[in-house]
Amino acid sequence: MDKRKPEWTPQGAGAEFASSVVPGGEPASVPTSKRSVKNWDMDALESGVKAGNRTMLSRAITLVESNSAKHFELAQELLTRLLPCSGASLRIGITGVPGVGKSSFIERFGLFLIAQGNKVAVLAIDPSSSISRGSILGDKTRMELLSRNEMSFIRPSPSSGVLGGVARKTRESIVLCEAAGYDVILIETVGVGQSEITVRSLVDFFLLMQITGAGDELQGIKKGIMELADLIVVNKADGDNINRAKIAAREYNNALHYIRHATKGWDTRAQTCSSQTGAGIEDIWATIEAFCAKTRETGEFQDRRLRQTSAWFEDLLAEAVLGKFFNDPSIKKKLPEIRKQIAQGEMPVARAVSTLLGDA
Numbered sequence: 001m002d003k004r005k006p007e008w009t010p011q012g013a014g015a016e017f018a019s020s021v022v023p024g025g026e027p028a029s030v031p032t033s034k035r036s037v038k039n040w041d042m043d044a045l046e047s048g049v050k051a052g053n054r055t056m057l058s059r060a061i062t063l064v065e066s067n068s069a070k071h072f073e074l075a076q077e078l079l080t081r082l083l084p085c086s087g088a089s090l091r092i093g094i095t096g097v098p099g100v101g102k103s104s105f106i107e108r109f110g111l112f113l114i115a116q117g118n119k120v121a122v123l124a125i126d127p128s129s130s131i132s133r134g135s136i137l138g139d140k141t142r143m144e145l146l147s148r149n150e151m152s153f154i155r156p157s158p159s160s161g162v163l164g165g166v167a168r169k170t171r172e173s174i175v176l177c178e179a180a181g182y183d184v185i186l187i188e189t190v191g192v193g194q195s196e197i198t199v200r201s202l203v204d205f206f207l208l209m210q211i212t213g214a215g216d217e218l219q220g221i222k223k224g225i226m227e228l229a230d231l232i233v234v235n236k237a238d239g240d241n242i243n244r245a246k247i248a249a250r251e252y253n254n255a256l257h258y259i260r261h262a263t264k265g266w267d268t269r270a271q272t273c274s275s276q277t278g279a280g281i282e283d284i285w286a287t288i289e290a291f292c293a294k295t296r297e298t299g300e301f302q303d304r305r306l307r308q309t310s311a312w313f314e315d316l317l318a319e320a321v322l323g324k325f326f327n328d329p330s331i332k333k334k335l336p337e338i339r340k341q342i343a344q345g346e347m348p349v350a351r352a353v354s355t356l357l358g359d360a
């Protein structure tokens with residue numbers, strides 16, 4: 001059980017705190033004692049995060065990741081205080097199948113960014129821990145130098161719960177990292193379909209990582225995923241793989257002529273890199289900088305952020321309204337009977353819905 005907890009939790013805290021990858025399942029709901037709520041010193045958290053104190057940032061993230069209702073109010077209070085200090089970072093999503101080299105890339109790229117004078121935060125999204133068990137994200141063993149660097153902050157994936165819940169926690173963690181002064185936020189996710197779409201909705205720039213395989217490179221990549229990317233990186237371009245990687249990048253570039261690009265005014269491209277030798281890392285940053293310059297100039301950068309925030313609001317609102325409806329005692333009472341009547345053909349479906357809504 002201890003393994004599931006983050007490095008710090010308030011005294012007496014239960015299993016509502018979890019930040020490492022664990023097998024999927026229902027979030028634990030352990031009643032929180034008054035004591036552990038009292039342990040949250042909001043002023044200290046606020047000033048600690050603003051001062052860039054990593055321990056305080058860790059605690060703040062632990063608070064927003066909590067599944068407990070009592071922590072929800074505290075977390076929202078903290079976010080309200082810190083929101084004015086957020087928004088200034090560049091948010092980059094990095095996706096690819098396990099083994100493609102995401103963590104190795106983040107190690108290299110993160111250190112490069114730090115050398116350029118940035119502070120780098122790494123967050124991870126892994127809603128599918130039961131599918132991708134073993135592919136631990138935000139994996140500190142692959143990011144050894146980065147995790148020891150003072151200018152970095154690495155947070156493994158929040159565990160348990162559905163994708164939407166994990167995404168909410170990550171969005172809020174982004175706000176906290178930005179308030180703590182991180183300039184670049186790297187969000188790592190495994191490529192398992194839905195999670196890529198979610199990460200796309202969180203970031204400014206989306207990097208899709210690929211490696212060369214046997215034969216036709218394009219076979220292994222879905223058009224839908226390519227349409228989310230701002231850059232395709234063919235990793236492991238080193239040793240006797242360099243040429244194959246270059247050919248693959250060329251094939252992607254050809255294919256990219258025929259698909260819709262993710263960002264208005266930006267031509268998605270493919271390039272190679274080696275996370276082992278560091279070749280190509282600088283060029284990737286140059287591409288990202290060109291992207292930022294271009295989209296800031298056209299306003300697409302700012303527009304996308306606005307769209308992301310309003311879409312998030314609409315999603316949360318819809319979710320909350322649904323939750324409220326289905327938890328309404330009178331609805332709960334009537335629902336089984338109405339379901340039966342529908343099943344037996346005694347009530348038209350639309351009538352059933354309007355009856356229920358009238359009672360909500």
Ligand SMILES: Nc1nc2c(ncn2[C@@H]2O[C@H](COP(=O)(O)OP(=O)(O)O)[C@@H](O)[C@H]2O)c(=O)[nH]1
Binds near residue numbers: 274
């Ligand atoms: N040759 C070579 N191997 C790499 C490169 N990047 C990663 N690897 C290796 O690929 C394996 C998976 O890397 P990892 O970063 O854990 O991939 P992840 O699952 O996508 O995070 C490890 O054995 C790495 O050492 C690279 O650029 N070149």
Ligand SMILES: [Mg+2]
Binds near residue numbers: 102104139
């Ligand atoms: Mg990894």
